[in-house]
Amino acid sequence: MSLELIILFGSFVVLLLIGTPIAFCLGAASLATVVYMGIPPLVVFQRLNSGISVFSLMAIPFFIYAGDLMIRGGIAERLVRFAGSLVGHLRGGLGQVNIAASTLFGGISGSAVADASAIGGLMIPQMQKRGYDTSFAVNVTVSSAIIALLIPPSHNMIIYSLSAGGSISIADLFTAGIVPGLMLAAALMLVTWFVARKRGYPAEAFPGWTRVATYAVSAFPGIILIGIIFGGVRSGVFTATESSCIAAVYALLITVLVYRGMNLAEFKDATFAAVRTTAMVLLVIGCAAAFGWLLAFFQVPSAMVAFMRSISNDPIVIFLLINLLLLFLGTFMDMSPLIIITTPIFLPVVTAFGMDPVHFGAILILNLGIGLCTPPVGAVLFVGCAIGRISIWEAMRTIWPFYGASLAVLMLVTYVPAFSLWLPSMFR
Numbered sequence: 001m002s003l004e005l006i007i008l009f010g011s012f013v014v015l016l017l018i019g020t021p022i023a024f025c026l027g028a029a030s031l032a033t034v035v036y037m038g039i040p041p042l043v044v045f046q047r048l049n050s051g052i053s054v055f056s057l058m059a060i061p062f063f064i065y066a067g068d069l070m071i072r073g074g075i076a077e078r079l080v081r082f083a084g085s086l087v088g089h090l091r092g093g094l095g096q097v098n099i100a101a102s103t104l105f106g107g108i109s110g111s112a113v114a115d116a117s118a119i120g121g122l123m124i125p126q127m128q129k130r131g132y133d134t135s136f137a138v139n140v141t142v143s144s145a146i147i148a149l150l151i152p153p154s155h156n157m158i159i160y161s162l163s164a165g166g167s168i169s170i171a172d173l174f175t176a177g178i179v180p181g182l183m184l185a186a187a188l189m190l191v192t193w194f195v196a197r198k199r200g201y202p203a204e205a206f207p208g209w210t211r212v213a214t215y216a217v218s219a220f221p222g223i224i225l226i227g228i229i230f231g232g233v234r235s236g237v238f239t240a241t242e243s244s245c246i247a248a249v250y251a252l253l254i255t256v257l258v259y260r261g262m263n264l265a266e267f268k269d270a271t272f273a274a275v276r277t278t279a280m281v282l283l284v285i286g287c288a289a290a291f292g293w294l295l296a297f298f299q300v301p302s303a304m305v306a307f308m309r310s311i312s313n314d315p316i317v318i319f320l321l322i323n324l325l326l327l328f329l330g331t332f333m334d335m336s337p338l339i340i341i342t343t344p345i346f347l348p349v350v351t352a353f354g355m356d357p358v359h360f361g362a363i364l365i366l367n368l369g370i371g372l373c374t375p376p377v378g379a380v381l382f383v384g385c386a387i388g389r390i391s392i393w394e395a396m397r398t399i400w401p402f403y404g405a406s407l408a409v410l411m412l413v414t415y416v417p418a419f420s421l422w423l424p425s426m427f428r
Contacts, residue, residue, distance in 0.1 A: 005298055008033040012291075022334050023280075026287035030294055044290045051289020051340075052282045054162055055241065056170075060155045061278035062244035066225070066251040067114050068270040068277075070105075073255025073262045075222035076118040079104045082219040085212040087189070088204035092196025094130055095137075096189055097204075098123045099144040103185045104223060106148030111155070112372055116145040116383045124388050132201055134388045135398045142384040142395075143402035144188055146369035149335075150181030150362065152230045153247065158240055159285065159336055160361045163292070163343035168357050170240045171233045175424040176362045180413045184366070187405040195401060221254045234427055281336055288337035292344055301348045308349050315353040319414050322346055323367060330371015334379065338368055355417075362413055362420040370406050373399070 012029035016022070030044045070076070083100035090096045102119050106112075120141040127137035149156055152174035161168045195201075229247055232238045238246065255262045262270070295301070308318050326346075329338055343364070350360045372380040375392050385395050413419050 002298065004033055004037055005300075007036050008291075008294055008298075016332065022337055023284045023287045026284070026291040026337055030287070030290040033294055047290040047293045048286035051292075052286040056158060056162055056166070056239075057282070057285070059153075059158050059241040059244035060281060061274060062241075062248045063153050063155050064111065064114075064277050064281070065270070065274040066244065066247040067111055068274045069248070069251040069255050069262070069267075070222060070225075071114060071118045072266045072270045073251070074259045075219075075255070076101075076105060076122060078215070078219040078222060078259075080119065080122050082212075082215040082223075084204065085207050085215045089206040090189075090193060091203050092192045092201045093204035094123060094127045094132060095140045095192040095196060095201070098127070098137075098140045099147075099185055099188050099192065102141075102144035103147050103151065103181070104219075104226075106145075106151040106181070112145040112148050112369060112380045113383055115148040116141055116380045117387070119145070120384050120387045124384070128388075130202065133199070133398070134390050135395050136195065136199070136201075138384040138388040138390060138395045139399040139402050140188070140192060141387070142373045142378075142380045143399070143406060144185070145380050145384075146366070146373065146406065147181045147185050149365050149369040150177035150184065152177065152226070152233070153240070153244070154365065156335055156339060156365055156368075157361060159339045160343055160364060163340045164347055164357060164361075168361065171236075171427075172358045172424040173361050174230060174233060174240075175427060176358045176420040177365065179419050179423055180362050180366060180409065183412065183419065184406065184409045187409050188402060191401045191405045221258050225250055225254075284334065284336050285340060288340035291337075292340050295341065296344055301345050304345050305349050305352055309352075315355070316415070318349065318353050319355070319363075322350065323363070323410065323414060326364065326367040327370060327374075330368045331374045331378070332376055333371075335368045335372060338371075339364065356421055358424060359417050359420045363410070366406075366410050366413060370403070370410065373403075373406075 008029055011032045012025050015025040015028055027044065027048065031041055034043055035041060080097060080101045083104060084097040087096040087100045088094070098119060101123065102115050105119055106115050124137045124141060128134055154174070154177060157173040157177065158170055161170050161173055225247060228250060229243045232243045232246065233240050308321070311321065312318060326342065329342065347357060347360060351357060372378055375381060375396065381392060381395065385392055
């Protein structure tokens with residue numbers, strides 16, 4: 001390894017270990033490296049600027065804004081009631097409701113943190129009152145929040161497409177995440193059933209089909225947003241960026257005119273929250289773009305391909321190694337920068353071994369999503385534990401069955417390409 005790469009990775013790791021925010025870790029490491037190389041520091045800021053000056057990235061703030069409006073406008077409560085009427089009568093009823101509501105809400109927010117915050121804020125206190133262990137309630141919440149990363153509109157899919165050079169269809173990526181997302185939901189519901197049976201958790205009474213229909217009608221204006229986003233992008237009526245704008249306007253109209261669940265103060269809060277989140281996300285993306293440019297400059301992707309081939313020529317082994325490395329990286333880095341950094345490195349590797357780039361997108365998102373539920377830097381896990389008011393380690397003691405289900409789905413998605421590629425192929 002050259003001294004420049006040692007400076008790049010060494011300074012990044014040191015800053016990360018002392019608790020520096022991830023954006024500044026990436027930016028400072030890039031700046032230190034170019035200064036050592038004798039390149040004008042302005043190059044780093046040019047790369048940062050070019051990394052965020054991409055038209056398709058406009059979809060991210062609007063999807064974030066739409067999700068924030070829906071959270072504050074009452075859609076989360078309606079989705080929980082509808083999900084409860086459908087699956088609440090299963091063993092571990094409120095846990096099943098939690099997972100089903102996360103699946104529905106994930107199709108609106110596209111964010112695991114937003115999902116854990118909105119659904120967890122509603123469900124964890126209810127589960128505690130009904131006698132569920134707090135650690136179980138937190139485990140269900142954080143594990144099911146990953147589903148939001150796979151179900152459209154996942155803005156992380158957009159970041160992946162841009163990190164791959166913009167050559168991968170966002171519509172295909174949106175479609176590819178649906179089956180894995182539903183598989184993950186089913187696996188988590190199965191684990192919830194087994195754990196609930198072992199611990200004697202109750203099932204809720206079935207409210208009757210009349211009540212189910214009532215809750216469905218109440219939740220329908222929010223659920224239809226999923227169809228607008230996915231249907232519009234998939235059919236080619238509008239792009240992902242245009243769909244995000246439509247989603248934000250639709251969310252505002254629904255929350256204000258239909259649900260009437262938002263006043264002026266809440267509207268301001270939602271707007272400012274979306275601005276803050278967008279600023280943080282774009283800063284991370286820009287700094288990661290500068291870091292990624294240096295990786296490309298030092299030909300790290302081609303070196304990685306050669307290194308992997310020196311280990312094995314068996315795709316099964318290579319894909320397993322990549323999964324393990326991504327799971328490890330996901331434990332201490334946030335998702336957006338990891339997508340930007342790892343995509344140029346690992347995408348050439350997997351394509352060299354015959355994997356479809358759309359297939360790899362689903363694998364990458366699921367891998368890094370599991371990392372969000374893993375300490376020491378598990379953003380979703382921290383949110384769930386904060387809502388449940390328990391320590392990280394208390395949640396970790398009992399989360400292993402849910403990890404097992406997530407990893408099982410990851411292996412199935414990795415080694416059975418049809419789970420990711422069958423649905424996109426239906427639209428071609």
